[in-house]
Amino acid sequence: MIFFKQSRFTRNRYTWPKFRRGCFMITLIFNTLCAQLVYAQQPNRFTTEQEQTRRVQDELSQKQGKGVPEAVADSLRLPEVVVTERYSDREIRSTAPVQILSGDQLRHLHALQLSDAVKHFSGAAIKDYGGIGGLKTVSVRSLGAHHTAVAYNGVAISDVQTGQVDIGRLSLDNVEQVTLHTGQNDQIFLPATAFASASSLNIRSARPNFSDGKRLDGKASLKGGSFGLFNPSFHINTRLSDRFSASLGSEWMKATGDYPYLLQYGVAGVDSSSMERRENSDVNNLRLEGALFGNFSMDTKAELRAYYYRSERGLPGATIYYNTENFSKQRLWDRTFFVQGNMEHAFSSEWIVQANAKHHRGYLRYLDPAYLGTSGTYEDIFNQHEIYGSVSLLYRAFENLSFSGSSDLSSATMHAERTAFATPTRLTSRSVVATKWVSERTMATAHLLYTHTFESVLQGEAADNRSKLSPYLSLSLKPFAENDFRVRAFYKNSFRLPTFNDLYYPAVGTRDLQPEDAHQLNIGLTYSRKLEGMSKNKDNNENGWQKENHFTATLDAYRNRVNNKIVAYPTGNLHQWAMLNLGKVAITGVDLSVEGSIHLTRATTLLAGANYTYQSALDKSDPSRSTYNHQIIYTPRHSGSGRLVLHLPWLDLAYTLLWSGQRYSNGYNSEEFLMNGYSDHGFSASKALPTRFGEINLQLEALNLLDQNYEIVRNYPMPGRSFRINTSLNF
Template sequence: MNHFFKTLLISACVIFFAPADAYSQSVSDTIGLPEVVVTERFSDREIRSTAPHHILTSDQIDQLNALQLSDAVKHLPGVTIRDYGGIGGLKTISVRSLGAHHTAVSYNGIPLSNEQTGQIDIGRFSLDNVERLTLHNGQEDHIFRPARSFAAASVLEITTAAPRFTVNSRVNGKATLRGGSFGLINPSLLFNGKLSEKVSATLSGEWMSSRGDYPYLLRYGTSASDSTSRERRINGDVHKMRLESSLHARFSDRSRGDLRLYYYHSERGLPGATIYYNTLHDSGQRLWDRNFFLQGHFEHAFSRRWELQAYGKCQRTYLRYLDPSYLGAEGMIEDIFTQYERYGSLSALYRACNNLSFSASADLISATMHANRKGFVTPTRLTSYTVVAAKWVSERLLATASLLHTQPFESAASGVAGSNQSRLSPYLSASYKPLQGHDLRLRVFYKKSLRLPTFNDLY
């Protein structure tokens, strides 16, 4: 009995005088760690890429003193900007002389489209809220993306800035006013608001107006003794407006999404040809554009190995052309084209191990075009893009491969519809580092792409 009491007394003393730290330590299966942010320099990404890959950040764009998006894009290597119609005219991008039809433009992950012409006017996008411009010659190494972005020979990605806030700040923004020659005025506004800890919103708008009556020297011959006159461009005015709003949500560490609303309106004059001794001739040709779309994106990581993302988009495009000086029997030309597009995309990513990952993506696009022309066929195109891709990453080797299947289904309300053409488009690329201590890379890629005919080509 005495031995029992001695043991009990010693145990009580040990418990009483034990350090408090011993009780603060508890065994748990889950250990909370503070947030860790991993960053990567864009220059490193350009070096390691398997195909030519160039990035312009917002800081670099500010140093270029560019007024429009096209002014910044022309600084990317291998790019040609084609400008049609003067100050406010159509601006398209061509990479390595393949033409605008073979160069896709992506806006926040979703490829832009115009089934009528196949060309994207990058002049309708602003630099005020652009965070990054990325040009891919061939294909991007990132395989977790919509299938449609695998189709083009080159891709220009426009990434807008997500709202950022300092500590104890819920609202920020900026307002700018630019002016220039020939009546140029360009006010813009950007507003960011933090609605909650998980949801933020952005609102931006821009207006641009210019008379476009720039002077030029008209020569009435090829020799130095021939007469000349100073003239001014007529019917070169432009008026355009852009409104954009977005919602950004981070539901959890594994889920995020965003919703974006975009509206663009423009009216511009189309300068006619200069006629000798009749320089005051005004063709009177006008062009109106209205573009509206609503697009959304949701991404969720089920585990470290599995991820899923979805994209959706609805778009309406309106184009009106007027030529009041047409000399035909009609006396004028007025063409009105309206396009409707619905787009959906679903992608899955599987990481088999630290070095190897696979992805599969399926896109479905429905596009219809209406016109005011009598007897117009009113075409509809349903296009399916399906792609499977693989990526291998190691210290010295980066390799990607993909196989894209494109299947259009053409139909028309009246007349003869275009033929359906199904194609497989393979892609292979690799980047190898032969020397361990030197950042020298050898890269090679092969790609076969398909350009579907536009509605103008077919009808």
């Protein structure tokens, strides 16, 4: 674990960069030595992926034959890697709420971007500024987007400038699984950064799979639809040798985004209204991604991934009465490039080590050519540079008990093309120790995370350095051996650091901000049952259609509290604002999720799922203020989603529903700020056609089928009814 003692030179702008570079050189040398040791340890024990899979299955059957508890047998040798387990089983057994969408489920959710899929998670709220190009952030259980970490293939995506990730720019092409963890992941063999946030959204890409003996496969797809959508993509996997494989993917998306909407000039149905068309909502982005995978032996594997994203988009802005054409001219250009790597090695059945590293560069340009100031135009350019390294160690002390330790070090710097800009740098050290107990009827995890930050600037005064210990404890019990009914609970304390905008933005940033402190308490119930399907005979074979049906349900009640909430507050008049620690929020809620499948015939299956969320998120900042005990903005008390998928022999049909109750667009809950609830219905039909070139998939989607006019954020209308056609070839 890495700890640093604060001293005078941590703020010195001349010696501090040398110290930071020295720390990274030490980390790099350590990781290199580990890699050398890993490769030299087992030079001749390589087996192919098929042999590895066969060995895993053999050991699983041997353990199950000896009566090893089910939960332990599912975590063979690498106790943090589930080998054979349905996603619903993971959701039921977990000590903290976890929701999983597989690649097949994503295909039926009418999701073009990651934000479209996340809307179907209970407890998750998307702040959507409308259209394809609008900003989209996710908040889980009303804690705010800053408390939700987003990880891509195990490594966190960071934005030290704003502290929140725009998930609207993340594609679902070649995504194998999207997982939302509320509280903490039950896996303890993770980088220390994965323990830091109140919740985490994880995106996992599909790895090459050549089990059928092919050396080359891939996918090419084309999506087109309303409002000028044109979205081609391709992905190709190739086996380079018995040890190495590679993948390469690209996606281009272009859309005008000029959808029509109804502008109300007062109360709907009473005052006048007009049909308008959304302006400056176009988007043009390109994504390139490549990955190299290495399986050096049964015990050693590695992955190296490069990612590039380029985007230009219009910022449509809020609608303004009688000025819908000329009010929004703002443009945004951003470029993201990162290289990340992972290596994992098992020294024995007890000791496993992994290392992660990442180098990230980001570019953001904002232009307002219709700025109302004296200059007539406003432009900002920001650059971010981050280096990240992590080493984790897992020790399996006993069959049921594991321990882990992880240490991360990251350095992030932001540059701006402004005079007298502070040019801040933050070095963050995180170290964690964790333990996990697993048996057939009990699972318990605990960890203690230590975070220390070092702030420095090139100009002006740096913010204070911060350090904090963050505990976590979770437990899941199965009281009855014959029923898969479980009781679970967790407590977590986490915090989020002030962003660079909070601290250093000219005329607004405040250097002495305290971190936001979040406390989470959750108590839940989970239930799963397997049911026999209808059949003509007792055998599950071609002549009968007896298949296993299943039903799962989870119910969680929670209490969250946020202290030192960072808010923008007027300091002298409405033209002078500053970031201050003024907020306290108390959140009480319930999440309910049910899911099931029914095999109607041998070739017909019905899948159904529904989520419901109740949230009371009250402002507890100051009893003397008018907003005290009022619901915080854009938080409905009632919301939910539903989905139905019917698999027929000749066609797949899917229906989705998103709905939200009333909410307020202001912290003061008066009638003038009340926003109506809404529902969004989607329908699709898809067909797979086998050909000699590969499998062709055709899908027709109808979105917002009832053409409802609604807003998630006030004055940012969402698209009405639209259509998409998706065509893909798997070869």
